[in-house]
Amino acid sequence: MGTRSEQLFEEAKRYIPGGVNSPVRAFQSIGGTPRFIRSADGARMTDEDGQTYIDYVCSWGPMILGHNHPAVREAVVEAAARGLSYGAATEIEVRMAKLICEMVPSIEMVRMVNSGTEAVMSAIRAARGFTGRDKIVKFNGCYHGHSDGLLVKAGSGVMTAGVPDSSGVPAGCTQDTLTADYNNLDSVAELFRRYPEQIAAVIVEPVAANMGVVVPEKDFLPGLRKLCDEAGSLLIFDEVITGFRLQADGAQGYFGVRPDLTTFGKIIGAGMPVGAYGGRREVMSVVSPLGSVYQAGTLSGNPVAMAAGYTQLSLLRDHPEWYAELHRKASLLFDGLKRLLDTYQVPAVLNTVGSLGSVFFTRETVRDYASAKTSDTQAFGRYANWMFDHGIYVAPSQFEAMFVSMAHTEEDIQQTLDVVEEYLKR
Numbered sequence: 001m002g003t004r005s006e007q008l009f010e011e012a013k014r015y016i017p018g019g020v021n022s023p024v025r026a027f028q029s030i031g032g033t034p035r036f037i038r039s040a041d042g043a044r045m046t047d048e049d050g051q052t053y054i055d056y057v058c059s060w061g062p063m064i065l066g067h068n069h070p071a072v073r074e075a076v077v078e079a080a081a082r083g084l085s086y087g088a089a090t091e092i093e094v095r096m097a098k099l100i101c102e103m104v105p106s107i108e109m110v111r112m113v114n115s116g117t118e119a120v121m122s123a124i125r126a127a128r129g130f131t132g133r134d135k136i137v138k139f140n141g142c143y144h145g146h147s148d149g150l151l152v153k154a155g156s157g158v159m160t161a162g163v164p165d166s167s168g169v170p171a172g173c174t175q176d177t178l179t180a181d182y183n184n185l186d187s188v189a190e191l192f193r194r195y196p197e198q199i200a201a202v203i204v205e206p207v208a209a210n211m212g213v214v215v216p217e218k219d220f221l222p223g224l225r226k227l228c229d230e231a232g233s234l235l236i237f238d239e240v241i242t243g244f245r246l247q248a249d250g251a252q253g254y255f256g257v258r259p260d261l262t263t264f265g266k267i268i269g270a271g272m273p274v275g276a277y278g279g280r281r282e283v284m285s286v287v288s289p290l291g292s293v294y295q296a297g298t299l300s301g302n303p304v305a306m307a308a309g310y311t312q313l314s315l316l317r318d319h320p321e322w323y324a325e326l327h328r329k330a331s332l333l334f335d336g337l338k339r340l341l342d343t344y345q346v347p348a349v350l351n352t353v354g355s356l357g358s359v360f361f362t363r364e365t366v367r368d369y370a371s372a373k374t375s376d377t378q379a380f381g382r383y384a385n386w387m388f389d390h391g392i393y394v395a396p397s398q399f400e401a402m403f404v405s406m407a408h409t410e411e412d413i414q415q416t417l418d419v420v421e422e423y424l425k426r
């Protein structure tokens with residue numbers, strides 16, 4: 001018989017590939033059963049078996065204010081009562097775009113889409129259209145959604161043509177994707193030397209959060225800015241995770257580096273499917289119908305999704321003090337974890353910035369994809385399964401971040417640390 005989650009998973013596997021609509025949800029890398037979630041409120045989620053979890057995934061970031069935030073919920077209900085979609089221009093889109101431009105100084109114009117994948121794909125098209133160049137540089141271990149050109153195998157050293165990292169991606173789709181190593185400016189400089197006047201853009205997660213959390217070293221982001229300027233290439237920050245999370249103006253404000261284009265997702269939709277890309281007016285002016293770069297979306301700027309995102313973003317704009325509070329809570333958790341790892345002499349390192357953090361089960365300093373890969377994923381799997389079994393919902397993969405939200409209380413964090421300590425004691 002098993003639990004209700006186990007039963008649902010068996011049934012799901014008959015009708016949905018792998019039983020899930022996004023691979024990480026299958027819990028494959030930790031060898032557990034995915035919990036089927038029935039509801040969520042504040043910092044907690046409840047599964048179909050009635051077990052409650054303190055949630056450190058937060059829908060992979062969007063729920064920065066906690067689940068089921070009353071103001072966001074009310075805005076959604078109110079918008080839904082006026083119809084779900086019109087396929088026509090609306091006032092809320094104008095307010096949303098203006099708010100984003102006000103919150104993020106590098107953005108003068110912004111286009112709404114429906115996911116982070118779409119935002120990145122479209123930003124790259126705009127960068128290519130603007131520069132008239134084809135090649136792009138991405139970093140090993142950074143994730144930018146599942147569009148063909150970005151599913152490239154991690155290269156070692158300086159690669160020539162990118163090799164697809166997924167079947168179904170024609171080699172032709174990745175031949176213009178060059179890969180460099182995170183926190184390694186030399187690897188980027190080498191690509192610029194090898195492909196003069198051919199590189200349209202460098203795209204980077206300003207804090208890498210899809211190989212676990214990897215923080216940019218001091219010179220990395222300013223160095224990228226300089227290399228792009230020298231080469232006439234655009235710098236794209238993929239802030240799908242960091243946007244509105246590190247502070248109101250994202251990682252670019254936090255680290256003081258101004259990109260030409262920025263992509264958003266996750267927090268910008270407050271749990272609804274929303275993405276956006278924006279940047280300098282000059283660059284965004286290439287997007288149709290203003291310019292010749294085609295990009296469209298039947299449901300883009302959907303009024304219900306905009307109501308959710310606009311409400312969450314305006315709350316964040318109106319409460320800059322919340323970021324200090326969020327970071328204080330995150331420090332309680334991360335400092336506590338660090339203390340426990342030290343006390344119990346666990347071969348693990350903790351990478352954190354603001355409300356993002358990852359425990360890597362390795363002794364190496366994790367500063368790029370190669371060092372992240374030295375982690376003992378079996379050890380992570382044992383730890384993660386213990387956490388799930390004891391009511392703590394962590395990312396079911398070594399290579400994902402933990403997200404702290406405004407809804408987590410000091411008691412939640414203490415309870416989490418107690419569960420970790422019980423595990424380490426054994």
Ligand SMILES: *Cc1c(COP(=O)(O)O)cnc(C)c1O
Pocket residue numbers: 114115116117118120143144145146205210238239240241265266275
């Ligand atoms: C999640 C993510 C994406 C993809 O966004 P989707 O909404 O899942 O398509 C792109 N870039 C980064 C940095 C992400 O974390």
